[in-house]
Amino acid sequence: MVLLSVQDLTIHYKVSSGWVKAVENASIDLDSGETLGLVGESGSGKTTLAYAITQLLPKNAYVKGGRIFFQGKDLLKISLKEDGTLDIFNEEIRKIRWKEISMIFQAALNAFNPVYTVGDQIVEAIMAHKDIEYEQARKEVEKLYEFIGIPKDRIDNYPHEYSGGMKQRAMIAMALALRPKLVLADEPTTALDVITQDRILLEIQKLQKETGISMILITHDVSVVAEISNKVAVMYAGKIVEKGGTVEVFKHYAHPYTEGLMASFPTIVGEKRRLASIPGSPPDLVNPPKGCRFHPRCPYAKDICMEQEPPMIEISPGHFTACHFAKELYGGK
Amino acid sequence: MAEVILKVENLKKYYELSRGLLSFKKPDVVKAVDGVSFDLHEGEIIGLVGETGCGKTTTGRVVVKLENPTAGSVIFKGQDITKLEGDALREFRRSVQMIFQDPFESLNPRFTIFKTLIEPLIVNGIGETYEERVDLAVKALEEAGLKPGEEYLDRYPHEISGGQRQRVAIARALIINPKFIVADEPVSMLDVSIRAGVLNLMLDLKEKYNLPIIFITHDIAVARYMSDRILVMYLGKVVEEGPTESIIFDPLHPYTRALLSAVPVPDPERKHERIPIKGDIPSPINLPPGCRFASRCVYFQKGVCDVKDPELREIKKGHFVACHFVEKILSGEIKATREEKTKHES
Numbered sequence: 001m002v003l004l005s006v007q008d009l010t011i012h013y014k015v016s017s018g019w020v021k022a023v024e025n026a027s028i029d030l031d032s033g034e035t036l037g038l039v040g041e042s043g044s045g046k047t048t049l050a051y052a053i054t055q056l057l058p059k060n061a062y063v064k065g066g067r068i069f070f071q072g073k074d075l076l077k078i079s080l081k082e083d084g085t086l087d088i089f090n091e092e093i094r095k096i097r098w099k100e101i102s103m104i105f106q107a108a109l110n111a112f113n114p115v116y117t118v119g120d121q122i123v124e125a126i127m128a129h130k131d132i133e134y135e136q137a138r139k140e141v142e143k144l145y146e147f148i149g150i151p152k153d154r155i156d157n158y159p160h161e162y163s164g165g166m167k168q169r170a171m172i173a174m175a176l177a178l179r180p181k182l183v184l185a186d187e188p189t190t191a192l193d194v195i196t197q198d199r200i201l202l203e204i205q206k207l208q209k210e211t212g213i214s215m216i217l218i219t220h221d222v223s224v225v226a227e228i229s230n231k232v233a234v235m236y237a238g239k240i241v242e243k244g245g246t247v248e249v250f251k252h253y254a255h256p257y258t259e260g261l262m263a264s265f266p267t268i269v270g271e272k273r274r275l276a277s278i279p280g281s282p283p284d285l286v287n288p289p290k291g292c293r294f295h296p297r298c299p300y301a302k303d304i305c306m307e308q309e310p311p312m313i314e315i316s317p318g319h320f321t322a323c324h325f326a327k328e329l330y331g332g333k
Numbered sequence: 334m335a336e337v338i339l340k341v342e343n344l345k346k347y348y349e350l351s352r353g354l355l356s357f358k359k360p361d362v363v364k365a366v367d368g369v370s371f372d373l374h375e376g377e378i379i380g381l382v383g384e385t386g387c388g389k390t391t392t393g394r395v396v397v398k399l400e401n402p403t404a405g406s407v408i409f410k411g412q413d414i415t416k417l418e419g420d421a422l423r424e425f426r427r428s429v430q431m432i433f434q435d436p437f438e439s440l441n442p443r444f445t446i447f448k449t450l451i452e453p454l455i456v457n458g459i460g461e462t463y464e465e466r467v468d469l470a471v472k473a474l475e476e477a478g479l480k481p482g483e484e485y486l487d488r489y490p491h492e493i494s495g496g497q498r499q500r501v502a503i504a505r506a507l508i509i510n511p512k513f514i515v516a517d518e519p520v521s522m523l524d525v526s527i528r529a530g531v532l533n534l535m536l537d538l539k540e541k542y543n544l545p546i547i548f549i550t551h552d553i554a555v556a557r558y559m560s561d562r563i564l565v566m567y568l569g570k571v572v573e574e575g576p577t578e579s580i581i582f583d584p585l586h587p588y589t590r591a592l593l594s595a596v597p598v599p600d601p602e603r604k605h606e607r608i609p610i611k612g613d614i615p616s617p618i619n620l621p622p623g624c625r626f627a628s629r630c631v632y633f634q635k636g637v638c639d640v641k642d643p644e645l646r647e648i649k650k651g652h653f654v655a656c657h658f659v660e661k662i663l664s665g666e667i668k669a670t671r672e673e674k675t676k677h678e679s
Contacts, residue, residue, distance in 0.1 A: 041524040163613050164385075193384040193551065195610060198595035220525055223597035227605070246601045262599065264529035266558040268581050269598050275558065277530030281494040 002069075003181055003214050004030040004053065009066030011048055011057070018286045022048045024238045025066070027312075030231070032181070035208065035215040037225030037246065039261070040235035043282055049235070050184050050218050054097050055079055055086045070101065071181065099129045102175040104168075106187040111171055112159040118167075119155035122174045129178050144173040148203060165196035169203065176207065186218045201228050222265055226250060234258050237283050237293040240312075244319030254321040254330035256298045292324070300325055338513050338545050339373040339396065344405035346391050350618065361618045365391040366402070367569035373513060376543035378536075380560030380577070382553055384592075386617055387566040389549045393515045396547065397429045398422070409512075427457050430506035434518040436498035440490040446501055447486040450474070453509050469508060477504035478534050496527035503534065513545040520555065532558060553596050557581050562651075565589045568617055568625040571645060575652030585654045587662065588626050609669055624657070631669040632662050 006028045013020040023045040030036050040046040051057055053068060055075065062084035068075045079090040087093070105111045112121055119141050126137040145152050148169045159167060168188065175183050188204070189197035205228055208215065217229055225232050226246065233243035234257065242255040253259055263276040280297040283289055289296050295305040304324050312322045315330050323329065346366040366388040373379055381389040394400045396407055398414055406413045414425050433439040440449055450470040453459075460466035467486075474482035477500040490498055499519060506514055516535065520528040536559065538544055548559045556563055556577075563580045565573040565588070573586040584590045591610035598605075611629040623639040624630070630638065637657050645653040648660070661667045 041526060165613060193614075194553070194592060195384070195595045196613070198597070198607070201597070221597070222525075223599040226599045226601040226603075227597045229601075250599065250601050260526060264526055265599050266529075266532075266552075266554040267598055267600075268554050268557055268593065268596050269600065269603070272558065272578075275529035275533060277528070277533060278526040279530075281496060281527065282524075 001032050002029060003032045003034075003071060004028070005067075005069040006049070006053065007067045007069070009049065009052060009068065010064040011045075011052055012062050012064050013058070014060045014062060015286070019062075020285045021238050021288055022061075022285060023052070026235075026238075026240050028233055028240070028243065030182070030214050030216065032214055033208065033212045034231055035217060035229045037217045037219060037229030037232040038235065039219060039222055039225055039232060041220055041282060043237075043285065044235040045238040046218050046235045047186060050186065050216055053182075053216070054101050054103060054184060055088055055090075055093050056097075056103075057086055057088070059085065061085065070096070095129075098125065098180070099178045100180050101182045101184065102178065102180040104171050104175045104183060104185040104188045106190060112167065114159050117156045117158055118162065118170050119157075122170070122177055125174055126177050140177065141173070144177060147176075147207070148173050164192055165200065168192060168196075168200055172200070172203070172207075176211070176213075179211070179213075181213060183213055183215045184218065185215055187220070188217070189224065190219070190221070197224075204228060222250075222261060223267070234261070237288055238285055239293055239322065241294065241323070242319075242321045244316075248316065248319045252316070252319070252330060254315050254319075254326040255294075255323045256300050256325075256329065257294050259329070260297075292322075300329070335375040335377065337372045337374055338409070340406075340408040341372070341392075341396060342370050342406045342408070344369045344392065344395060344407065345403045346388075346395055346400065347403040363617045364569045364620065365617070366395065368405070369566075369569075369571055370405075371564060371571070371574065373545050373547060375545060376539065377562065378539055378546045378548050378560045380556035380563040381547060381549045381566060382551070382556045382563055383566035384551060384614060386568070386614060388569040389551075389566050390517055392566070393431070393517050393547060393549050397431050397515050398425065399431070427509055428512040430509065430511040430514050432499075432502050432506050432514060432516040432519045435522050436495060436502045437490060437522075439502055440498060440505075442490055444489075445486065446474070446488050446490075446493075449490075449501065450505055450508055453505060457509050459509060470504075473504040473508040474501070476507055476538070477501070478530070479504065494527070495523050496531060499523060499531050500534065503531075503538075507538065511544075513547070515547045515549070517549045518551070519548075521550070521552065528555075535559065553581075553593065565592070568614070568620065570625055570655065571653075572626065572655045573653065574645065575649070579649065579652050583649075583652075585648055585652070585659050585663065586626075586656050587630050587632055624655075626656075632658060632667050633670070634658060634667065 009023055009026045011023040013022055026049050038046045063080055079087045079093045081087050112118055122141050123137045126140055141155060142152055145155060150166055150169055189200050229246050232246045232249050233240050236257045242249060242258045260278040266275060278297050291307050292305045292310050295301040310322045310324045312320050313326060315321045315326050344366055345368055348363045348365055350361040369392055383389045395402045402415055407415055417425055447470060450473060451466055454466045460469055471482035474485050479485050479500050520531050539546055550556050560577050563577050564571050567588050573589045584593050590608040594608040609631045615628050624643050627633050627638040643655045643657045645655045648654050658667050
């Protein structure tokens with residue numbers, strides 16, 4: 001069942017030097033129980049795209065086109081104002097946010113209020129959305145703690161008494177408190193040590209198996225995507241350049257940027273090989289390059305790449321790539 | 334083997350936590366580095382690897398004398414640098430350079446690239462004339478992959494990208510021809526596509542000048558890519574040390590094995606088997622006697638591990654492990670305690 005369908009979403013930010021074309025014609029689909037890894041570097045638009053779904057965008061963000069269907073409902077129809085900005089205080093959206101779509105923030109270390117106990121903050125989140133008594137909400141928190149593996153006697157601790165991994169776990173508990181359909185996880189393990197990261201990732205997988213929630217994982221780390229996502233979308237300079245099933249895209253990528261990303265990642269398995277870096281740096285999105293946005297850094301670029309924007313083509317079933325030479329690259333491996 | 338450039342012996346760095354003015358108790362002690370020894374050879378990259386709080390950064394800072402150790406020695410050119418003063422210290426400072434994690438913080442935002450590069454030359458009295466120094470600055474930039482170097486001289490750090498900033502930091506380190514370099518997480522702030530370029534640059538410079546580097550990182554995959562040898566640290570101690578591929582493919586210490594098994598790999602089809610480890614890193618304040626890893630080790634043996642601190646022993650050629658029972662664990666004679674085998678707990 002299609003849970004979320006983002007279609008041709010375009011979001012620009014208004015800045016003094018013009019418009020930052022942060023997301024252009026991005027489309028993603030997500031079924032119940034699926035995890036989509038949204039991969040890209042800083043400034044690729046992955047965070048803007050994900051935050052647009054909960055409609056938590058800064059004031060200078062303007063939706064220039066597209067639709068966001070969540071459980072069949074067009075969210076933008078509800079909250080989009082005439083000037084193109086979003087009404088982030090819209091009542092209907094507020095009901096969906098956290099109850100239906102929740103978030104795990106990157107800076108879990110700072111996401112909690114230091115002067116309240118962690119337990120009370122989760123209780124508060126539950127009571128804000130559900131018509132239940134404190135005692136009942138508290139019982140739910142206890143259940144959540146058991147689920148995510150923090151001892152119950154830590155519920156009444158303050159955030160500073162938690163380790164980084166525990167705070168991240170508590171953040172996950174808070175995101176799950178209202179049994180949402182979709183969780184957006186923004187670099188959920190980036191600030192953590194390897195062993196803690198591994199445990200949190202295992203925890204997330206277990207949760208998904210048991211609850212059937214869907215997830216969008218925003219990350220720059222392709223190995224984390226390989227670990228827990230069944231779908232992946234690679235973003236570059238505001239565009240989705242490649243998407244599909246994780247195994248298919250990782251094994252048979254057909255976009256030069258995906259190829260570059262894979263080749264620049266060191267790993268602890270297999271033979272040691274020289275890493276290839278992608279020359280240059282990502283473009284300024286106020287004046288993105290004409291044609292394909294990746295052409296100035298692309299080793300395969302030809303004249304057509306400077307003139308025409310490549311269309312998204314289905315290179316194999318369910319695997320889409322936006323490159324003029326995708327067929328050659330796909331077959332070449 | 335190549336000549337030893339730097340000899341670190343039984344290095345210790347303890348921090349006392351103040352308990353307030355009127356307390357008569359003994360202050361709490363954090364043993365950030367507790368008896369670390371290693372040799373750095375000509376043309377070699379050593380990877381110092383470990384999680385937050387393992388002491389890798391403190392080790393790096395003491396080795397370049399940004400901090401003085403509580404005990405131990407760092408021998409460079411026959412002298413113990415921890416005791417250097419005056420001219421000898423100045424001479425040492427010329428021989429070593431550090432590259433930091435965040436190139437935005439490590440470069441002065443009010444200095445042009447030119448000023449950033451020229452200052453170490455003036456301070457160290459390198460170059461006779463202004464023109465000569467400009468030449469050196471341009472050469473260093475081009476060495477760091479910023480070509481043509483002239484074009485970067487008048488720019489400020491905010492005008493260039495993160496990767497370029499880190500290259501400027503590398504140029505600044507190279508310009509005085511150091512004898513060795515300490516690089517503390519030099520790529521962890523950089524975007525993925527930029528990272529590989531900076532890592533390759535450092536590898537190339539090492540090849541070209543036979544320049545030894547102490548490479549500090551939490552990222553084991555990066556350490557594997559960069560290092561000839563890896564030292565795995567845990568709570569102030571080296572628990573395992575050996576040639577890179579030997580550590581990566583044949584880790585022996587229970588901690589290293591758990592750590593490596595937790596590293597994610599960009600291959601969605603890989604079967605991922607975890608080596609168990611208990612709990613989280615304990616607080617480093619007033620650690621109990623015995624092995625530092627005892628509280629998390631699934632092979633813990635009462636009466637030994639909680640009494641005696643294990644020494645590094647050579648188990649394979651050049652491969653050292655600090656564990657009382659490593660042979661018995663590997664042979665299967667000592668088995669992991671059961672409950673932890675099935676469940677990761679927090």
